[in-house]
Amino acid sequence: METLTVGQYDLIYNAFSFAFATLAAATIFFWLGRSQVAPQYKTAMTITGLVTFIAAYHYFRIGESWAAAFDTADASLQTTGYAFNQAYRYVDWLLTVPLLLVELILVMGLSRSETISRATRLGLLAALMIILGYPGEVATTAGARWFWGIASMIPFLWIIYELFVGLSSSIKDQPEDARGLVSVARYLVIGSWAFYPVVYFAGAVGLDGGTATVVIEVGYTIADITAKAVFGVLIFMIAQRKSAEYFARQNTVVQPAE
Amino acid sequence: METLTVGQYDLIYNAFSFAFATLAAATIFFWLGRSQVAPQYKTAMTITGLVTFIAAYHYFRIGESWAAAFDTADASLQTTGYAFNQAYRYVDWLLTVPLLLVELILVMGLSRSETISRATRLGLLAALMIILGYPGEVATTAGARWFWGIASMIPFLWIIYELFVGLSSSIKDQPEDARGLVSVARYLVIGSWAFYPVVYFAGAVGLDGGTATVVIEVGYTIADITAKAVFGVLIFMIAQRKSAEYFARQNTVVQPAE
Numbered sequence: 001m002e003t004l005t006v007g008q009y010d011l012i013y014n015a016f017s018f019a020f021a022t023l024a025a026a027t028i029f030f031w032l033g034r035s036q037v038a039p040q041y042k043t044a045m046t047i048t049g050l051v052t053f054i055a056a057y058h059y060f061r062i063g064e065s066w067a068a069a070f071d072t073a074d075a076s077l078q079t080t081g082y083a084f085n086q087a088y089r090y091v092d093w094l095l096t097v098p099l100l101l102v103e104l105i106l107v108m109g110l111s112r113s114e115t116i117s118r119a120t121r122l123g124l125l126a127a128l129m130i131i132l133g134y135p136g137e138v139a140t141t142a143g144a145r146w147f148w149g150i151a152s153m154i155p156f157l158w159i160i161y162e163l164f165v166g167l168s169s170s171i172k173d174q175p176e177d178a179r180g181l182v183s184v185a186r187y188l189v190i191g192s193w194a195f196y197p198v199v200y201f202a203g204a205v206g207l208d209g210g211t212a213t214v215v216i217e218v219g220y221t222i223a224d225i226t227a228k229a230v231f232g233v234l235i236f237m238i239a240q241r242k243s244a245e246y247f248a249r250q251n252t253v254v255q256p257a258e
Numbered sequence: 259m260e261t262l263t264v265g266q267y268d269l270i271y272n273a274f275s276f277a278f279a280t281l282a283a284a285t286i287f288f289w290l291g292r293s294q295v296a297p298q299y300k301t302a303m304t305i306t307g308l309v310t311f312i313a314a315y316h317y318f319r320i321g322e323s324w325a326a327a328f329d330t331a332d333a334s335l336q337t338t339g340y341a342f343n344q345a346y347r348y349v350d351w352l353l354t355v356p357l358l359l360v361e362l363i364l365v366m367g368l369s370r371s372e373t374i375s376r377a378t379r380l381g382l383l384a385a386l387m388i389i390l391g392y393p394g395e396v397a398t399t400a401g402a403r404w405f406w407g408i409a410s411m412i413p414f415l416w417i418i419y420e421l422f423v424g425l426s427s428s429i430k431d432q433p434e435d436a437r438g439l440v441s442v443a444r445y446l447v448i449g450s451w452a453f454y455p456v457v458y459f460a461g462a463v464g465l466d467g468g469t470a471t472v473v474i475e476v477g478y479t480i481a482d483i484t485a486k487a488v489f490g491v492l493i494f495m496i497a498q499r500k501s502a503e504y505f506a507r508q509n510t511v512v513q514p515a516e
Contacts, residue, residue: 010345018349021315025308025353032292032304073339247297 004210006077009070012217016063019221023056026229033236038246041239044106048232051096051103055228058092059221061085086137089220093130096228098123101159104185107238110170122162129155133200142205149200156197160190178241185234192231195223262468264335267328270475274321277479281314284487291494296504299497302364306490309354309361313486316350317479319343344395347478351388354486356381359417362443365496368428380420387413391458400463407458414455418448436499443492450489453481 030049034042062085069084070077101122105115129152136148163186174182199219202212288307292300320343327342328335359380363373387410394406421444432440457477460470 010343014343014345014349017319017346018352021312021349022353024315025312028289028311029304029308032289033301035292036297036300072341075341 004070004077004213006072006075008210008214009072009077011214013063013066015218015221016059016066019225020056020059020063022225022229023052023059026052026232027056030232030236033239036243037236037239038243040109041107041243044103044235044239047099047103047106048235051099051228052232054095054099055092055224058088059224062088087134090130090134090137092224094127097126097130100189100227100231101126103232103235104182104189107185107235107242108167108170108174108182109242114170118162118166122159125155125159125162129159137200145201149197153197156193163189175242175245177244178238181234181238181241185231185238188231188234189227192223192227195219195226199223262328262335262471264330264333266468266472267330267335269472271321271324273476273479274317274324277483278314278317278321280483280487281310281317284310284490285314288490288494291497294501295494295497296501298367299365299501302361302493302497305357305361305364306493309357310486310490312353312357313350313482316346317482320346345392348388348392348395350482352385355384355388358447358485358489359384361490361493362440362447365443365493365500366425366428366432366440367500372428376420376424380417383413383417383420387417395458403458407455411455414451421447433500433503435502436496439492439496439499443489443496446489446492447485450481450485453477453484457481 027049030045030052034045034049037045065085065088068082069080071080102119105119105122110118132148132155133152134148136145136152139145139148167186171179171182171186199216202215202219285307288303288310292303292307295303323343323346326340327338329338330336360377363377363380368376390406390410390413392406394403394410397403397406425444429437429440429444457474460473460477
């Protein structure tokens with residue numbers, strides 16, 4: 001079996017550190033951005049920042065766990081005997097993936113009842129998707145990885161259906177200036193999520209050893225940054241465009257009568 | 259081969275600590291400054307602070323990695339066997355250099371379409387410049403250092419062209435009060451960036467051992483502080499000058515009618 005080299009170890013360590021820095025910076029960006037959107041979009045910005053905050057925390061922990069699992073003294077890589085904690089990723093996703101969908105629903109500004117029903121349904125489906133994926137991630141046989149992976153695809157496909165069929169009439173109701181971005185956000189969710197099963201099944205098709213580890217860890221990291229930080233920037237841009245009218249009205253209101 | 263002395267080790271360690279303190283302080287300065295600029299410049303100030311935030315994080319990590327690589331007990335410098343992680347710098351630049359250009363574009367207050375196209379182009383060129391430089395930084399031969407260094411100069415020269423030719427008409431459109439500072443900001447980008455290849459090629463012209471390490475580490479540190487914290491102060495000054503009219507108008511509005 002091919003084993004991890006020091007260079008591969010370093011690449012993964014640096015990817016984790018990069019993700020921490022990006023996600024922490026994104027968190028501040030979103031929370032400061034709250035003051036630049038209309039009141040009805042402030043919760044969407046708060047949650048967008050929560051997602052990157054939770055992910056930044058987990059990448060910090062993942063980096064620590066990675067460093068504790070290996071010893072790199074004298075440019076030779078040895079395992080320390082402490083296992084790298086893969087579960088951090090799933091704990092993170094269990095929290096962040098439902099919230100990601102909630103932030104998309106919130107920024108759309110639907111009616112209260114539609115917001116609650118769609119956010120609840122999408123949130124539960126996302127949580128189910130993560131829970132079903134985990135047993136496969138830690139499975140030692142390819143068969144188990146396939147079984148749980150495919151089980152996890154059922155809520156995943158349902159989410160895609162909800163986003164593309166369920167939401168399509170609501171997207172048509174978005175202001176023209178924001179409609180294109182809302183649609184892009186939906187594709188970004190699917191595009192970045194499509195990454196996860198690819199990485200996941202890389203472990204099931206027999207890719208093994210150092211290269212597999214690099215593909216899995218760096219792949220998940222890129223997917224997380226895209227699905228959380230890049231997605232969040234889109235949410236912010238949507239919220240800002242939809243807030244333009246609110247701020248314009250505010251400025252008009254305080255104009256003195258001639 | 260000349261090796262590092264305890265004095266040189268200390269000088270570099272203290273430079274890293276100085277950079278962390280400066281960049282962390284600059285971060286707070288820029289974020290607090292958000293409330294002193296007009297709404298359209300708040301994102302520029304947020305990003306200015308993100309750049310120094312990300313850099314402060316990396317200088318903290320760089321300092322820790324430096325300390326872990328050497329043992330200075332009894333005033334005798336010994337390596338510990340753990341490599342100093344040079345990659346932190348490149349991970350930092352990959353994030354901060356594109357953002358630096360974005361903050362300059364944002365503070366110029368161009369049209370939405372021009373902002374997006376220029377920020378995207380400059381951001382991608384900057385990322386490409388960093389990615390091409392990295393293989394040379396970790397290369398063990400001077401030839402590889404020259405090859406990747408020169409490859410990295412191509413996007414660098416393109417960025418200079420964009421800043422001096424592409425942006426020149428937009429700079430003429432800046433309010434008179436801010437025009438000079440925007441032009442200075444542009445020169446500061448180029449001036450501080452010119453520092454990086456000098457330091458980079460110091461490793462390719464055969465400068466070696468302790469002196470080379472001091473030149474590289476302290477040189478990069480001075481360049482980072484100039485390009486991020488000093489540059490950010492300029493961005494804040496530009497944003498403030500361009501906000502004067504906004505605040506004057508706001509004050510007029512709340513005046514009671516005579």
